Amino acid sequence: MTAIVAIIGRPNVGKSTLFNRLVGKKLALVDDRPGVTRDRREGEASLGHLRFNVIDTAGLEEADKDSLLGRMRAQTETAIAQADVILFMIDARLGLTPMDQPFADLVRKSGKPVILLANKAEGKKGLDGIFESYALGLGDPVPFSAEHGEGTSDLLEALAPFVDDEPEEEEAFDESYGDKRWVDAPAAAGEEDEEYNDPNKPLRVTIIGRPNAGKSTLVNRMIGEERLLTGPEAGITRDTISVDYEWRGRPVKLFDTAGMRKRARIEEKLEKMSVQDALRAIRFAEVVVVLLDATIPFEKQDLTLVDFTEREGRTVVIGLNKWDLVADKNGLLAELKEKAKHLLAQVRGVPIVPLSGLAGEGIDRLMQAVFESYDVWNRRVSTARINRWLEGVLSAHPPPAVAGRRIKIRYMTQAKARPPTFALFGNQLDHLPVSYTRYLVNNLREAFELPGTPIRLHTRGGENPYDKGKK
Incomplete structure (x- = not known):
C-alpha cells in the first residue's frame, strides 16, 4: 500500500x-501572504x-472550532489522522515562534x-532557526529549501524508512486526469473512441458557479464526508480540489472550483489565481456542471460561465441548487427551462436538474444527466445519415445567392466527436451567412439528438479550376 505523507506547519512556512x-x-496556489491554502489537497x-x-494542508492556527480558521484546522487534523508519516515544517529564517511548540505537541501526540523540516534554510540566514528547532523535541531537523530544492537528498534519506522503495504494482498513472490534470493534451486522431470505451477511466466532471452557490457542499454530500471546507462565508474555496467518486x-x-465573480470585480491577485485555476479545470474537464442558486438563477455571470464552457468545447449540465428553498417548484422549473431556450441558444436542450446539495436531493438525477450528456458529447453520426438529412434541409431552405451566384453545398461529414464536429464541403462557403450556419447547427442538433452539447461546423471550399493559371 502506498504511504501517505502529510505536510503540517503554521501558515506561510512553504508547505504548498x-x-x-x-x-x-x-x-x-502559492503566494507570499499567509493562509492561502484552506482545503487539504492530495497528490x-x-x-x-x-x-x-x-x-498539502492549511496552516495550523489557534481558533474557535466553529470559525473558518477552526474548520481549516479540523481539515489539517484529519490529514494527520490519515498520514503514515508527518513532515512538520518550520521557517528556519524566522526561527521558532510561540505557535510552533503547541503544534509540535499535537503531531507528537498523534503517535x-x-x-522535522527546517524550510528556507538556504544560505546562512537559517542557521539560527535550525539550532532553535531542537527545542521542539522532534529530533534532528532536516535543512531544506522548497523553493530551490536544496536538501533533497537529506529529505530522501529521512523518508526512506517510512516509504516503500518498491510500491505494489499498480496501473500506470494517466496524466490526462487526476491531480496532474494540467498536463493533459488533446487526443490524437483515432484515440477518442478508445478513450471513450475505457470503462475504468474516471469521467472528469468539473463543478463551477458563482461564489456561495453550494459547490463544495454538493461535493461533500456526493462523496459522503466533509472533505471540503464549507460555510456561510462566500469565497471559501480557493484551490481547485479533485476527489474520487463512484456512481453506479x-x-x-470530481473537481470542486473557486466561485467566479464578474471579471470587473476581481482585484486581488489571489482571487485572480483562483479563477485561473478554475478556468483550467474547465478546459481539462469532460463534463462541466454549472451550479446555479435556484433563488437567484440565470444571473449574467451564470450565462458567462455557460458560454465560456461551450467555447471550450465541454458539454454542459445545469444544476439548480438550493431547490429546497423554492416554493413553486413546478412553475419555476417550467419558467427556467423556457428562459434557457432564449438565453442559452448555443447549448439548446441543455439538461436542467433541480437539486439540493445540503439535503442530498437530486444527486442521482444530476449524475444521470452528466453521463447522458457525456454520451451525446461522444456521439458519432454516419456520413450516409448526415447527407440524407442534408438533402432534405437544402430542399426546404436552400442557401442564399451571393453576387448573383448561388452557394453550392455538396456534402457533409462528421470530422470528430468530443465535441461533435462536422465538415461542410461546397463552393463559396466562406460567404455563407451566420444565420444559415445557425440554421444548419440547430437542425443537426434536433435531427441527431445532440441536446446541450457544443457543435462545431467547419466549411471546406473547393478550388476554382479557372484560377490554376493565375500566380
Whole structure:
C-alpha cells in the first residue's frame, strides 16, 4: 500500500511550495501572504526512487472550532489522522515562534513518525532557526529549501524508512486526469473512441458557479464526508480540489472550483489565481456542471460561465441548487427551462436538474444527466445519415445567392466527436451567412439528438479550376 505523507506547519512556512515540488507540477496556489491554502489537497508524489501520496494542508492556527480558521484546522487534523508519516515544517529564517511548540505537541501526540523540516534554510540566514528547532523535541531537523530544492537528498534519506522503495504494482498513472490534470493534451486522431470505451477511466466532471452557490457542499454530500471546507462565508474555496467518486459502479473524478465573480470585480491577485485555476479545470474537464442558486438563477455571470464552457468545447449540465428553498417548484422549473431556450441558444436542450446539495436531493438525477450528456458529447453520426438529412434541409431552405451566384453545398461529414464536429464541403462557403450556419447547427442538433452539447461546423471550399493559371 502506498504511504501517505502529510505536510503540517503554521501558515506561510512553504508547505504548498514543497507539495508542488514533490508532485512535480504547480497544482497548489502559492503566494507570499499567509493562509492561502484552506482545503487539504492530495497528490501522487515522487522523491528519487520513493513513490508516495502527499497531502498539502492549511496552516495550523489557534481558533474557535466553529470559525473558518477552526474548520481549516479540523481539515489539517484529519490529514494527520490519515498520514503514515508527518513532515512538520518550520521557517528556519524566522526561527521558532510561540505557535510552533503547541503544534509540535499535537503531531507528537498523534503517535505518527514525524520528520522535522527546517524550510528556507538556504544560505546562512537559517542557521539560527535550525539550532532553535531542537527545542521542539522532534529530533534532528532536516535543512531544506522548497523553493530551490536544496536538501533533497537529506529529505530522501529521512523518508526512506517510512516509504516503500518498491510500491505494489499498480496501473500506470494517466496524466490526462487526476491531480496532474494540467498536463493533459488533446487526443490524437483515432484515440477518442478508445478513450471513450475505457470503462475504468474516471469521467472528469468539473463543478463551477458563482461564489456561495453550494459547490463544495454538493461535493461533500456526493462523496459522503466533509472533505471540503464549507460555510456561510462566500469565497471559501480557493484551490481547485479533485476527489474520487463512484456512481453506479462508474468511476468519476470530481473537481470542486473557486466561485467566479464578474471579471470587473476581481482585484486581488489571489482571487485572480483562483479563477485561473478554475478556468483550467474547465478546459481539462469532460463534463462541466454549472451550479446555479435556484433563488437567484440565470444571473449574467451564470450565462458567462455557460458560454465560456461551450467555447471550450465541454458539454454542459445545469444544476439548480438550493431547490429546497423554492416554493413553486413546478412553475419555476417550467419558467427556467423556457428562459434557457432564449438565453442559452448555443447549448439548446441543455439538461436542467433541480437539486439540493445540503439535503442530498437530486444527486442521482444530476449524475444521470452528466453521463447522458457525456454520451451525446461522444456521439458519432454516419456520413450516409448526415447527407440524407442534408438533402432534405437544402430542399426546404436552400442557401442564399451571393453576387448573383448561388452557394453550392455538396456534402457533409462528421470530422470528430468530443465535441461533435462536422465538415461542410461546397463552393463559396466562406460567404455563407451566420444565420444559415445557425440554421444548419440547430437542425443537426434536433435531427441527431445532440441536446446541450457544443457543435462545431467547419466549411471546406473547393478550388476554382479557372484560377490554376493565375500566380
